[in-house]
Amino acid sequence: MGVLKAEPAKIQDWATRSVGAYWKAYDAQLAIYAFLLAGLGLAMSYSSTVVTGVSPLDPSSNFLRGLIWSAIAVVVFLGATLFDYKWLKTFTWPIYLVNLGLLALSLVIGTGVGGAARWIAIGPLQFQFSELAKILMIVVLASYLAQRHDRLGSLRVILGACVLMVPTWILVMLQPDLGTSLVLAGILAGMLFLSGASMKWLAILTGIVIAMIPLAWTYVLRDYQKARLLSFLNPASDPQGAGYQLLQSQIAVGSGGVFGKGLTNGTQDTLAFLPVGDTDFAFARLAEELGFIGAALVFVLFVVLIWRVLMAGYRSEDRFGTLFAAGLASMLLFQLVVNVGMVIGLLPITGIPLPFITRGGASLISLAIGLGILQSINIRQSRAEW
């Protein structure tokens, strides 16, 4: 394609500024909201660990793993902040290739439940590169669209962005990981929309995608995925199978009431009525144990976090920064709506994690990278104060 080209980084601009000036430009709110959400995630991890009778600091405990990942995430977050995001524009192509390489590696040596190839073991920890792929693809798309800001009305640019996404999308579907591939689609749609791309073409393309759903049903979706969708439309059709999760999840949420049953006091997950309550359905556990108050807190934190992300994008003087924030905001919104929607019975089960709350090192590290880059964008604007 030859459409990506490196932009010269203006190192001296920010290097000459004082530390105090950086701190003024640093978005402390963004960091605080992210830390609070990560803290809630750790609390749920703690709850799901102690109810199984495992000591929270036992080497095998999910809570301990969560702590380790959180520590790594903080370092990564700070590192990404210090790193000048403008280099990302320079290294867009290598980043793209590394992304595809890591996903291909996952297919070859990855392990997962039921024959899936998702996780790669790094020492005692497991890493899911499809999580990282979301951030890397945001970088690639932001760079691609920023360079073509003057041609956003053309179908060619929109299709070009889609074509860039296709290899990643295919590699993720091969794992298979329907959830991540949907998030990637959500990121693409959100970024195109926020970039200011032609609404006419976006509407037409959306129409075409909807028209292709029957094809996807026949050729792309696996049987268990179809079963989930069918049981969402009619939960009573299979109360012991896929409908069971939907029902038990709603029971968990509903039984939380206003104040919840208290941390570690949930019965739905603890007694295994709610399958995978510590992963995709972590929000159900949260709503059961912390109640409406806890769930509302999560929503508020996500809304203000997304607000800060959008603000960072709006503040950014260069298009890459704006578009990167657009991608991150799209990802957060999409995962929030689809995960919580699934837990509370508004949307079918798709296996999309809730950022921060669903435990998982790769998700946390990817968020740390994304938010770190965002802070890097914040502090490297010429107008350095909020």
Add this chain to the structure above:
Amino acid sequence: MVAPGIVDEQPGRERQLVRFLTFGIVVLVAAFALTIRMVYLQLVNGTTYTQLATSNSTIQQAIPSTRGLIYDRNGLLLVSNQPSYTVEIRPSDLPFDQRPTVVAQLASLLKMDPADINSAIDGNPGSTFDLVRIASGVPVATANLIAEEHLDLPGVQVTVDALRHYTEGPLMSQILGYTGAIDATTLKRLSSMGYLPDDLLGRAGVEEAYETQLRGTYGLETIQRDATGRQIQVLSTDRQPVAGDSLTLTIDTKMQQQAQTAVDWAMKASHLKSAVLIAMNPQTGEILAMVSTPTYDDNNFAQGITNAQFQVLLNNPDHPLLNHAISEQFPEGSTYKLVTGSGALADGRLTPTTLVATHPYIQIGADKFWDWNRAGFGRINVVTGFAHSSDTFFYQVAEMLGINRLAYWGHQFGFGAPTGIDLPGEVSGIVPDNQWKQDVFGQPMLPGEVVQSGIGQGFDTATPLQLLNAYAALANGGTLYQPQVVRQITGPDGTVVRPFHPIILHKIAIPASVLTTMREAARRVVTIHHTYNLVNEPFVVAGKTGTAEFGIKDSKGRLPYHNWFVCFIPLHGDVSKPDSQLAIVGFNEDANTIGNSATEMVKYFLQMHFKAKRDLRLFPLMKIGDFYGGN
């Protein structure tokens, strides 16, 4: 609000601002929609979902009560409870796609046929949320293995429950019965009384008859369980269980063993299909021994009988599961002459001294009704007629009485109605009269049928217990008791809930002198050597033999026959006194022996009971072959 400088740096910024604002609105709308749903789930329907979560994880379950024990009359323990491991499945917790794997795993662990497990699950009488019993009496090691592999076997659980142990096994099976799994129809009837789909209940004998008393009252507890049905903790005990009452039988185990030995000998010596021996106290109606063969081992049922084992018992033509003493009826034959003779004396048709000419046969229309003794006995009175068991004598007496009076006296002696013994499955026998014949065959009794009825043939049938009860009434001077096998009921704290009371069915409306005459006649049966050497025993026996024809004639025009001997032992050897405390009936089905095998069987029992020094059994009489050997 928008700084001009920024617009300058990024042309087209206005459009992007609109998009960002739109996106922001989408974020708020999405968060609002999710919140609305949370309000609906947690605030509006929180109570409902809390109940659902509670009913998910908590379940009220019964605490089984300890089933009452059973003792013999001397306090010997006959039935106890032994801890046993039971493997059960809650089908609702067994995902459909995992069922084949789980069933296969269980089958190999329990060494069962997977088909049996599947049919247990599918034949479950309750709902899919109720436990289904897969195997009882599972060895401890296997039970532990299954309990440990719990997570790989969803819906499967191991429980400890008490199994019945019958210490005497087959010896008492016909009396005690057994406990078994409840079936769907019974469950429907009893579920309001707290019976559970995986419950055990008495299925035969005393276990069935005294189910209510033995069972006690189940308690109730609320437990917390996980999704696989594993119990996490007991949240509360809502009602304490109350143990069942214990029973003391009227049965004397030693006499039962002696009866069994005598029956086993007769079965073997005469190649019998089935035989019965009952001993009773005529003064109270207490059953001292009751043997019916062939029989079965009730422990097999208690431990969970396999379908194959059960089919073998069911398909046995001699009905080992049936108590022949009360659940089958046979023609009484000559033993019924007690009714005919007593009735004629009571109705004044005969006096003890009335002589009746006994010809070789009597003729009614074209039919000849022969005496067993083709020579006849000449002119004889009722005592001699009874002693020799003259058929033509009693044909004529039946004619004198008429069928309705004969039937009346039959009912007076307890025939034609269940004795009311406290065991399930009793049949009533038949006492034919004109009304009965009219109802069943649409015509009155024919004259030939009337004379047949006078010697307990034709339509007449009775259970061995009915016949014994009639002779017990003779022995005690005319009181018909309700036979009982349970003497006393004792509560779990040791207090007597129900002491023993003899139950009188009715007093036979007959002068005492008539019964004295008939007891004399019964003694004469023995003293004239009609029962061969029984008279030589060191104990005094009065009784009556019977050779009851049934079925289809063979090529020589002869019918197969059952052997009866029913008797009583006067307390001090004087039959004029109604003081006997021991009456016995022996019955050999389809015996066809040279002599009366039932008499020899009862004789053997009495020899053991009275510890006779000499064995007077007459082995040649037990041989099969010569029809009409002795009557």
